[in-house]
Amino acid sequence: MSSYRAVQVTKGSGGWGGPLTILPTEEKPYIASVTGGGIHPVAERIAELTGGIAIDGFSSKVEPDEMACVVIDCGGTARCGVYPKLGVLTVDVTPASPSGPLMNFIKESNFVSGVQVSNVGLPGEAAAAEAVEQQKKSAQELKAEARAKVAQLQGQQAPHKPNFIEKIGRAMGKVVGIFYQAGRDTVDQVLRNILPFMAFVSTIIGIILYTGIGDVLANVIKPLAGNMIGLLIISIVCALPFLSPLLGPGAVIAQVVGVLVGVEIGRGNIPPQLALPALFAINPQVGCDFVPVGLTLGEAKPETIEVGVPAVLISRQITGPLAVVIAYIMSIGLYSN
Amino acid sequence: MDFFVHLAEGFIGMFQKGGQTFIGLVTGIIPTLICLITAVNAFVKFVGEERIERVAAKCTHNMILRYTVFPVLSMFFLTNPMAYTFGKFLPEHQKPAFYDSAVSFCHPITGLFPHANPAELFVYMGIATGITQLGLSLGPLAIRYFIVGIIVVLIRGIVTEFITKQMMRRREVRAAA
Numbered sequence: 380m381s382s383y384r385a386v387q388v389t390k391g392s393g394g395w396g397g398p399l400t401i402l403p404t405e406e407k408p409y410i411a412s413v414t415g416g417g418i419h420p421v422a423e424r425i426a427e428l429t430g431g432i433a434i435d436g437f438s439s440k441v442e443p444d445e446m447a448c449v450v451i452d453c454g455g456t457a458r459c460g461v462y463p464k465l466g467v468l469t470v471d472v473t474p475a476s477p478s479g480p481l482m483n484f485i486k487e488s489n490f491v492s493g494v495q496v497s498n499v500g501l502p503g504e505a506a507a508a509e510a511v512e513q514q515k516k517s518a519q520e521l522k523a524e525a526r527a528k529v530a531q532l533q534g535q536q537a538p539h540k541p542n543f544i545e546k547i548g549r550a551m552g553k554v555v556g557i558f559y560q561a562g563r564d565t566v567d568q569v570l571r572n573i574l575p576f577m578a579f580v581s582t583i584i585g586i587i588l589y590t591g592i593g594d595v596l597a598n599v600i601k602p603l604a605g606n607m608i609g610l611l612i613i614s615i616v617c618a619l620p621f622l623s624p625l626l627g628p629g630a631v632i633a634q635v636v637g638v639l640v641g642v643e644i645g646r647g648n649i650p651p652q653l654a655l656p657a658l659f660a661i662n663p664q665v666g667c668d669f670v671p672v673g674l675t676l677g678e679a680k681p682e683t684i685e686v687g688v689p690a691v692l693i694s695r696q697i698t699g700p701l702a703v704v705i706a707y708i709m710s711i712g713l714y715s716n
Numbered sequence: 717m718d719f720f721v722h723l724a725e726g727f728i729g730m731f732q733k734g735g736q737t738f739i740g741l742v743t744g745i746i747p748t749l750i751c752l753i754t755a756v757n758a759f760v761k762f763v764g765e766e767r768i769e770r771v772a773a774k775c776t777h778n779m780i781l782r783y784t785v786f787p788v789l790s791m792f793f794l795t796n797p798m799a800y801t802f803g804k805f806l807p808e809h810q811k812p813a814f815y816d817s818a819v820s821f822c823h824p825i826t827g828l829f830p831h832a833n834p835a836e837l838f839v840y841m842g843i844a845t846g847i848t849q850l851g852l853s854l855g856p857l858a859i860r861y862f863i864v865g866i867i868v869v870l871i872r873g874i875v876t877e878f879i880t881k882q883m884m885r886r887r888e889v890r891a892a893a
Contacts, residue, residue: 584733589734654843697875
């Protein structure tokens, strides 16, 4: 039996990638910590569980092909791409998703991020084997003790306690990293979701406003969306249990109708205080197409899903029009001066 | 010939109008949207999922909190569609009601917090652009949309929970017979 054991590292809150199984070997004994300011607790934990050697990648040089894995605190530019490219399993303690010039090399099979000490554990199989290990515990304990001693010795050599400046530096790095990642997520969403829909909406609006279609549409929309009775009728129809799942996907219908109503409000054909009830009238079908998936996400049993789908659809037939009435009452005084 | 020129101008004019609208949306909405979403995303990351789970799980026992605070928290912090995973904190007969109330909040929240559902902004924003064109401010509409959203979500939760219970009972009776 080799003196090394495998650990599983899963992604932490807000993290990406993994789970990775890390197993040091004779050729690759090092758990490199390239985090600045000593060995990161995550690296220490991995070393403790695997029997590998935790080493500060800043203060001592380690060849990439001697690393069992590398622990980094990169918010998402250079380091998080470099090590996957070099073929080293990469554990990032900041919750970063693949980005930067080397993002093509970052895969779920070689990169895991957002990792905290609690994300490092024995793999599922090892948990089952733990009962067996109980017997050998004395041996394991001895090893653990020896390792703790080694760690202590190493700790005395290296500047183990991060000093004040390092602490500030790390905290700052963490804050900046989080904001940077948040910005990246945001721009990603804007590019992938918001801008395409804006392009679609602008084109429709352009066609409506420039051609005569707008006037034709106004004649259809105004009697329906321009008064309370019409809005109620829209909501009743959209909430019909056999219709609502068809109208739901991607909220595309609700969005397009929203744009059409918005255009008519802008042109003065529909009074602005009806905007609020209209928002509910065009949308009683929200999520009706998604009930089974949503319930599965909530870990519902198959029997619950069977009951849940018709329950939601029937409920909508009542609450859909009711929502319009509530919104109408709540819109009193909106944009009245 | 004039006819063709006219036709071409008309054709291109349609898209020029669309382009103007696009520029209006991009310069008018996107910059604020990016900063707002970035700030909220960062806030959500700072708070962390575990902390939210702990707070959210406390809101599940009271019926009012279960269909107001609970779906709002889940939508704000987990966003669409991961918000529905919070159903795991509830017993089976409340799961459809929670889904119903959470999913019904995924548009009312976008008036104030667009990060929660950036792919479906135009339910709100489509109508909101009309209000902007009239030179009116969006604040009152966004806030009322949010508040009415919470009221509707509460009613939906209670009604759906009631219907689910009835259907489950009927099913049990049928199974027993």
